[in-house]
Amino acid sequence: MTYEIFVQSFNDSNGDGIGDFNGVTEKLDYIKELGANAIWFMPIMPSPTYHKYDVTDYKAVHPDYGTMADFKRLLDEAHARDIKVVIDMIINHTSTEHPWFQASKSGRDNSFRDYYVWAQKDTIATYLNKKTVTLDSDNIRQWHDPGQGQDYYYGFFWGGMPDLNFDSPQVREEIISIGRFWLEEIGVDGFRLDAAKHIFPDDRPLDNHAFWKEFRREMEAIKPDVYLVGEVYDRKEIVAPYLPGLPALFNFDFHYTMIEALNTENGQLLYQKQKDVLDFYQAITPDFIDATFSSNHDQPRLLNDLKQDPAKYKQALAILMTLPGAPYLYYGEEIGMLGLKPDEQIREPFLWDEKEKDMQRATWIVPKYSTDATVTPLAQQRMDPNSYFNHYKKVIALRQSNPALALGSLEPVNFTYPKSVMAFVRRTAEQEVVVVHHLGKEGMEFRIPDGFISPVYASEGVTIKNGRVYLPANSSLILKN
Numbered sequence: 001m002t003y004e005i006f007v008q009s010f011n012d013s014n015g016d017g018i019g020d021f022n023g024v025t026e027k028l029d030y031i032k033e034l035g036a037n038a039i040w041f042m043p044i045m046p047s048p049t050y051h052k053y054d055v056t057d058y059k060a061v062h063p064d065y066g067t068m069a070d071f072k073r074l075l076d077e078a079h080a081r082d083i084k085v086v087i088d089m090i091i092n093h094t095s096t097e098h099p100w101f102q103a104s105k106s107g108r109d110n111s112f113r114d115y116y117v118w119a120q121k122d123t124i125a126t127y128l129n130k131k132t133v134t135l136d137s138d139n140i141r142q143w144h145d146p147g148q149g150q151d152y153y154y155g156f157f158w159g160g161m162p163d164l165n166f167d168s169p170q171v172r173e174e175i176i177s178i179g180r181f182w183l184e185e186i187g188v189d190g191f192r193l194d195a196a197k198h199i200f201p202d203d204r205p206l207d208n209h210a211f212w213k214e215f216r217r218e219m220e221a222i223k224p225d226v227y228l229v230g231e232v233y234d235r236k237e238i239v240a241p242y243l244p245g246l247p248a249l250f251n252f253d254f255h256y257t258m259i260e261a262l263n264t265e266n267g268q269l270l271y272q273k274q275k276d277v278l279d280f281y282q283a284i285t286p287d288f289i290d291a292t293f294s295s296n297h298d299q300p301r302l303l304n305d306l307k308q309d310p311a312k313y314k315q316a317l318a319i320l321m322t323l324p325g326a327p328y329l330y331y332g333e334e335i336g337m338l339g340l341k342p343d344e345q346i347r348e349p350f351l352w353d354e355k356e357k358d359m360q361r362a363t364w365i366v367p368k369y370s371t372d373a374t375v376t377p378l379a380q381q382r383m384d385p386n387s388y389f390n391h392y393k394k395v396i397a398l399r400q401s402n403p404a405l406a407l408g409s410l411e412p413v414n415f416t417y418p419k420s421v422m423a424f425v426r427r428t429a430e431q432e433v434v435v436v437h438h439l440g441k442e443g444m445e446f447r448i449p450d451g452f453i454s455p456v457y458a459s460e461g462v463t464i465k466n467g468r469v470y471l472p473a474n475s476s477l478i479l480k481n
Contacts, residue, residue, distance in 0.1 A: 035396030212245025318476030
């Protein structure tokens with residue numbers, strides 16, 4: 001399980017109100033206790049914005065977070081605990097403050113001109129007021145005037161994020177050099193590749209696929225076991241062709257379908273969707289990792305999406321941890337943090353303890369959703385056996401201790417069940433389990449499948465008697481043979 005961290009909001013070690021690398025190092029034992037064996041850091045490189053998705057220096061770290069020596073110490077301490085570290089790599093675009101762009105915009109004859117995509121105003125007049133909104137950007141203006149009144153540059157997401165020109169061999173060489181720096185000189189274990197679908201324009205998907213194959217070859221030549229996970233925000237038919245270049249891809253269908261299934265009490269919806277996705281990916285390549293997640297830094301907090309229903313929230317984790325994939329957990333989900341758009345409010349500071357006792361709580365933002373009045377801090381949840389934290393810890397450990405849940409195939413069951421039930425078999429050579437999730441609001445009974453007699457996990461209120469099982473609302477049961 002990978003734990004996603006926004007450093008700025010996680011843990012402040014020096015009292016300046018901003019989370020930092022040393023603060024994360026202080027909490028590595030907590031991350032290990034929770035059950036994570038990898039960390040994904042949102043952007044850590046220098047940037048003019050709070051979110052840091054517009055980089056000004058690819059071979060440095062943001063000074064608010066500490067020094068490169070601090071980051072290397074964090075890496076060493078994580079590796080000592082068998083925790084891998086993946087960092088956000090933002091190569092689709094830079095900041096307008098990046099030295100490359102500053103040189104590029106200085107004139108058509110500058111050696112950095114071709115690092116970005118430029119066009120004369122009169123040749124792109126019909127594209128200046130584009131009104132198409134895409135799944136991953138609500139920006140409706142992709143061509144931007146740098147203030148010179150002549151040439152415009154392309155920036156898919158925003159004028160402050162000019163797209164790099166990957167038709168340029170020099171740009172591709174720079175990107176490989178950046179990857180080599182972080183893998184060889186710094187020692188990270190891999191990259192989360194932001195906006196992987198937009199390296200080339202949407203009408204050039206084959207070029208996108210080819211670039212990521214090239215990138216993967218280069219990175220594996222540097223570090224054979226490098227972990228690459230890509231963000232391709234689209235339906236499975238668009239996502240799947242990226243797999244040969246990006247062996248792990250985030251499964252957005254999983255996220256949205258799980259929320260829909262829980263809110264509509266349709267247990268069969270997610271199983272069928274997941275089976276369809278996995279079968280489709282398998283037809284492209286057997287060498288893939290399905291990166292599943294319940295929420296992340298771009299979506300509303302999961303508890304908000306589930307209408308703050310505690311039973312649904314706990315069941316969501318049970319579903320995530322019992323289906324195939326390499327699951328990701330967004331920081332704060334384990335304590336039930338809240339958050340809605342705009343994005344800053346989805347990235348509010350982690351609540352380690354009550355405010356007056358919490359010397360490590362980041363204060364760079366005034367929290368609107370996750371406050372002491374709305375979320376029980378971790379210190380108090382530790383003492384409550386029924387808390388979100390203790391539930392998360394238990395269910396994550398359950399996955400790690402059962403090979404079928406972590407690595408098994410996904411197969412149908414041989415018994416009938418109502419629409420509110422999600423039931424499936426997970427199987428490895430060593431273990432076979434039946435998983436049953438009841439998403440309905442009314443209790444139900446069913447007969448135990450032949451050969452499956454030992455409960456591995458049962459949520460609160462589940463009873464087994466005389467070969468029959470009673471499942472209350474939003475409950476789960478795992479049986480092994």
